[in-house]
Amino acid sequence: MDPDAARTARESLDLAFHMSNVLDTGLDRHTLSVLIALCDLGLNPEALAAVVKELRTSRELQTTSSPPTSTAPSSLS
Amino acid sequence: MEEEDQQKVSDLIKELVLRLLSQNPTSDSHPIDPNSPDFRNSLRYAFRILSSRMTPSVAPDAAAIGESIKRRLATQGKSSEALTLADLCTKFASKTGPGSVNNKWAVLYLLKIIAEDRKAARNQLDSSALLPNLAFNDADSGHDSRVSRSLGSKEKGWRNGVLLVSKDPENRREIAFREFMNLVKEENEVCEEVLVRDVLYACQGIDGKYVKFDKNADGYVIPDLVKVPRATRIIVRKLCELGWLFRKVKGYISECMDRFPAEDVGTVGQAFCAALQDELSEYYKLLAVLEAQSMNPIPLVSEKVSSENYLSLRRLSVWFAEPMVKMRLMAVLVDKCRVLRGGAMAGAIHLHAQHGDPLVHEFMKRLLRRVCSPLFEMVRSWVLEGELEDIFAEFFVVGQPVKAESLWRDGYRLHAGMLPSFISQSLAQRILRTGKSINFLRVCCEDHGWADAATEAAAAAGTTTRRGSLGYGETEALESLIDGAAKRIDKHLLDVMYKRYKFKEHCLAIKRYLLLGQGDFVQYLMDIVGPELSEPANTISTFKLAGLLETAIRSSNAQYDDPDILDRLRVKMMPHGTGDRGWDVFSLEYDARVPLDTVFTESVMARYLKIFNFLWKLRRVEHALIGAWKTMKPNCITSHSFTKLQRAVKLQLLSSLRRCQVLWDDMNHFVTNLQYYIMFEVLEVSWSNFSSEMEVAKDLDDLLAAHEKYLHSIIEKSLLGERSQTLCKSLFVLFDLILRFRSHADRLYEGIYELQARTMESSLPSRDKRKSQRQLSDKVSEPGSWIGDGRKALTQRAGELFRNMGQDLDAIAKEYSSLLEGFLSQLPVQQHVDLKFLLFRLDFTEFYSRSSPSL
Numbered sequence: 001m002d003p004d005a006a007r008t009a010r011e012s013l014d015l016a017f018h019m020s021n022v023l024d025t026g027l028d029r030h031t032l033s034v035l036i037a038l039c040d041l042g043l044n045p046e047a048l049a050a051v052v053k054e055l056r057t058s059r060e061l062q063t064t065s066s067p068p069t070s071t072a073p074s075s076l077s
Numbered sequence: 078m079e080e081e082d083q084q085k086v087s088d089l090i091k092e093l094v095l096r097l098l099s100q101n102p103t104s105d106s107h108p109i110d111p112n113s114p115d116f117r118n119s120l121r122y123a124f125r126i127l128s129s130r131m132t133p134s135v136a137p138d139a140a141a142i143g144e145s146i147k148r149r150l151a152t153q154g155k156s157s158e159a160l161t162l163a164d165l166c167t168k169f170a171s172k173t174g175p176g177s178v179n180n181k182w183a184v185l186y187l188l189k190i191i192a193e194d195r196k197a198a199r200n201q202l203d204s205s206a207l208l209p210n211l212a213f214n215d216a217d218s219g220h221d222s223r224v225s226r227s228l229g230s231k232e233k234g235w236r237n238g239v240l241l242v243s244k245d246p247e248n249r250r251e252i253a254f255r256e257f258m259n260l261v262k263e264e265n266e267v268c269e270e271v272l273v274r275d276v277l278y279a280c281q282g283i284d285g286k287y288v289k290f291d292k293n294a295d296g297y298v299i300p301d302l303v304k305v306p307r308a309t310r311i312i313v314r315k316l317c318e319l320g321w322l323f324r325k326v327k328g329y330i331s332e333c334m335d336r337f338p339a340e341d342v343g344t345v346g347q348a349f350c351a352a353l354q355d356e357l358s359e360y361y362k363l364l365a366v367l368e369a370q371s372m373n374p375i376p377l378v379s380e381k382v383s384s385e386n387y388l389s390l391r392r393l394s395v396w397f398a399e400p401m402v403k404m405r406l407m408a409v410l411v412d413k414c415r416v417l418r419g420g421a422m423a424g425a426i427h428l429h430a431q432h433g434d435p436l437v438h439e440f441m442k443r444l445l446r447r448v449c450s451p452l453f454e455m456v457r458s459w460v461l462e463g464e465l466e467d468i469f470a471e472f473f474v475v476g477q478p479v480k481a482e483s484l485w486r487d488g489y490r491l492h493a494g495m496l497p498s499f500i501s502q503s504l505a506q507r508i509l510r511t512g513k514s515i516n517f518l519r520v521c522c523e524d525h526g527w528a529d530a531a532t533e534a535a536a537a538a539g540t541t542t543r544r545g546s547l548g549y550g551e552t553e554a555l556e557s558l559i560d561g562a563a564k565r566i567d568k569h570l571l572d573v574m575y576k577r578y579k580f581k582e583h584c585l586a587i588k589r590y591l592l593l594g595q596g597d598f599v600q601y602l603m604d605i606v607g608p609e610l611s612e613p614a615n616t617i618s619t620f621k622l623a624g625l626l627e628t629a630i631r632s633s634n635a636q637y638d639d640p641d642i643l644d645r646l647r648v649k650m651m652p653h654g655t656g657d658r659g660w661d662v663f664s665l666e667y668d669a670r671v672p673l674d675t676v677f678t679e680s681v682m683a684r685y686l687k688i689f690n691f692l693w694k695l696r697r698v699e700h701a702l703i704g705a706w707k708t709m710k711p712n713c714i715t716s717h718s719f720t721k722l723q724r725a726v727k728l729q730l731l732s733s734l735r736r737c738q739v740l741w742d743d744m745n746h747f748v749t750n751l752q753y754y755i756m757f758e759v760l761e762v763s764w765s766n767f768s769s770e771m772e773v774a775k776d777l778d779d780l781l782a783a784h785e786k787y788l789h790s791i792i793e794k795s796l797l798g799e800r801s802q803t804l805c806k807s808l809f810v811l812f813d814l815i816l817r818f819r820s821h822a823d824r825l826y827e828g829i830y831e832l833q834a835r836t837m838e839s840s841l842p843s844r845d846k847r848k849s850q851r852q853l854s855d856k857v858s859e860p861g862s863w864i865g866d867g868r869k870a871l872t873q874r875a876g877e878l879f880r881n882m883g884q885d886l887d888a889i890a891k892e893y894s895s896l897l898e899g900f901l902s903q904l905p906v907q908q909h910v911d912l913k914f915l916l917f918r919l920d921f922t923e924f925y926s927r928s929s930p931s932l
Contacts, residue, residue, distance in 0.1 A: 008177045012177050016169065016188070019188055020191075023150075023189070031096045039178070041089070045190065047129060048127070049190035051093070051097075054122065054123075054126060058119060058122075059097065
């Protein structure tokens with residue numbers, strides 16, 4: 001990757017992170033970069049959002065009620 | 078490559094799950110074992126979600142999404158954040174080239190949803206755990222999303238577990254909506270888009286696929302066979318009213334266009350068609366726009382509801398509201414104007430323009446401006462050029478081919494049916510007169526100065542003489558133009574009449590010769606034509622009389638008059654019967670040539686003739702009385718010559734002389750006063766009024782009216798009118814009596830002179846006696862003449878003569894007094910005030926009113 005492209009990528013990520021903060025999404029920089037990469041690969045953003053939401057919910061459930069025997073997803077399977 | 082991408086995706090997902098699970102808000106973060114069941118569960122779950130059939134429900138448009146986020150923030154009251162975000166969005170969008178994010182809209186959308194989810198989760202933290210995760214087991218592989226396609230080959234086992242993640246109320250609404258849509262689809266054989274297109278076609282007069290013109294229903298309807306709900310049927314029918322109206326208007330236009338060369342549609346009709354055509358082309362434009370729009374979907378952001386096409390039937394009904402009003406108006410006008418033409422058509426349209434709605438008013442005004450332009454063009458060319466460019470008989474001025482002398486009176490008239498109501502009657506009269514004046518000047522006066530006057534008028538009115546400078550609604554401009562033109566042209570016309578054609582001089586000439594105002598001329602004429610006129614009418618030569626007239630002119634002061642005027646004075650013999658004398662048929666005539674014959678028409682001249690005859694008779698009577706007086710003058714009869722007569726005869730002579738004198742005096746009193754009245758109270762007063770009215774006359778009509786008044790007043794006052802016919806008759810009987818008196822008096826004096834001569838003769842020498850005898854025998858050719866008889870016979874004859882004469886005179890006196898009494902008693906009954914003065918003059922000493930109690 002040439003330095004120009006790298007710089008553009010970093011700046012784009014900065015901008016996205018900034019926006020994410022403004023919107024108060026609660027995502028950290030690394031997660032965001034992973035998400036952007038997935039979007040770029042053509043995944044449905046709605047689905048990605050759903051993943052973020054679901055995993056967060058499950059983690060909150062984990063932290064509040066240990067041990068995490070019955071998570072929402074597992075109950076569905 | 079594909080394989081590599083898939084590998085990359087799964088790696089990234091793994092990483093994401095790891096990040097999400099390890100990311101802990103609390104401090105006791107512990108590394109998560111990638112092999113723990115917890116992690117594996119989560120990962121599997123994540124894959125399943127991502128392989129779901131969820132597809133993005135929005136258009137991939139970064140700007141629109143950015144906008145929607147911004148608006149959301151703004152509505153939440155975070156305007157500064159909204160601004161920051163907008164700024165960031167622009168910057169983000171501007172990052173292009175290698176290394177930048179490709180799916181910008183996806184990133185933005187992702188951020189948006191995450192933010193919304195987080196917010197929702199925070200709002201209802203408690204209930205979030207209880208959210209039901211709905212699963213559709215019958216996930217249809219036909220609805221594969223990109224994700225499922227990309228992952229499908231690997232994750233086959235998870236395909237049944239699909240999670241539909243959405244907020245509950247929205248979800249439910251969507252389901253309800255889908256159900257509704259299905260219901261609608263079931264009920265409707267035809268979907269709305271097709272109907273919209275059909276309606277648009279119908280509004281252009283074309284049958285659509287379903288909406289067709291039905292002759293029985295007289296309108297565009299959906300046939301009964303097509304299954305649509307009642308409501309749709311009704312709205313389609315309502316919308317298609319426009320199509321029906323359109324057909325009507327269009328039909329009228331094409332009908333007119335077809336008819337045009339063969340029949341006379343008229344310029345106004347053509348203008349109307351053209352205006353309608355223009356309105357229709359506006360309408361076509363609207364329809365074209367609507368048609369283009371009907372294909373586009375409604376641009377909606379983040380609506381779950383699948384957006385429909387932009388145009389629905391209801392939207393159409395809104396769009397059609399205004400054209401419908403216009404089209405209805407046009408249809409009404411078309412109906413109204415089908416049988417009308419020209420000015421009548423413009424008038425009918427004008428009646429519709431009186432509308433309170435500004436839209437309608439404006440529309441009608443625009444239409445009228447077009448429709449009336451030919452009319453105003455006609456008015457302009459008529460008023461300024463006198464041209465009647467009206468091949469289709471549409472103008473409210475109608476011309477008729479007439480002779481030059483009646484051009485003014487009958488050449489042009491107003492056609493009331495073609496007069497549009499926005500031109501008032503008085504204005505129309507002015508328009509008519511102005512053009513008529515121009516034509517009169519051109520045809521009768523052969524004058525070309527009017528063109529300058531017209532140009533001046535047009536310049537003064539602010540419009541040039543170019544075409545199309547007037548329009549509907551500019552009534553003031555029109556009025557000022559017409560006023561200006563009328564004023565100038567009328568002035569010019571009167572100038573021409575007065576200066577070039579010497580109207581006033583001719584009027585004066587008529588007064589002097591036809592109304593016997595020139596005393597010396599009349600006296601002389603009477604003297605020289607008198608003997609000629611006593612002959613029977615059929616023996617009189619007109620040429621001789623013309624010669625006598627010439628002589629009379631040359632020997633009176635009339636010879637100094639304008640030769641042009643004298644040239645026009647002629648002798649005219651009226652048609653005569655067998656017993657008529659020259660007196661009855663002789664008259665003078667004045668030849669008023671073009672253009673004066675517009676004023677002195679044949680009927681006017683006939684009235685002048687009537688007055689002339691009356692005055693001529695009066696003059697003749699006066700002349701006769703004067704002639705009688707000449708013979709009666711007392712010094713002609715020297716009473717001493719009768720001394721030789723017997724006393725009785727002498728007394729008889731004196732008494733008859735006296736009686737004759739008295740009667741003459743009586744008659745003379747009457748005739749003189751009547752003459753005075755006619756000359757001074759009637760002719761001069763009327764003339765003076767006429768002169769002053771001539772001064773203030775503004776146009777030829779005024780002049781004609783003034784002249785008419787002049788003539789009328791003369792006729793009325795001199796007892797020649799309809800109402801005073803009996804009076805006039807008795808007056809003529811009186812005149813006849815006076816003339817009879819004159820012949821009697823003449824005979825009396827002849828007798829006296831002869832008697833005188835006889836008595837003188839007796840004292841004269843015989844030679845003279847014989848000579849005078851012969852002379853006398855020439856004069857009196859009666860066989861029983863008393864010439865040559867003896868003195869006794871002479872005395873006897875004289876007695877007889879005086880007795881006869883006395884009886885005749887008595888009879889005449891008696892008849893005269895009874896006639897005069899009748900005449901005087903009739904005088905006060907007359908309407909005219911001036912006749913009272915006549916009575917006053919005649920009866921100044923109250924002689925008549927005392928002698929007869931009836932007065």
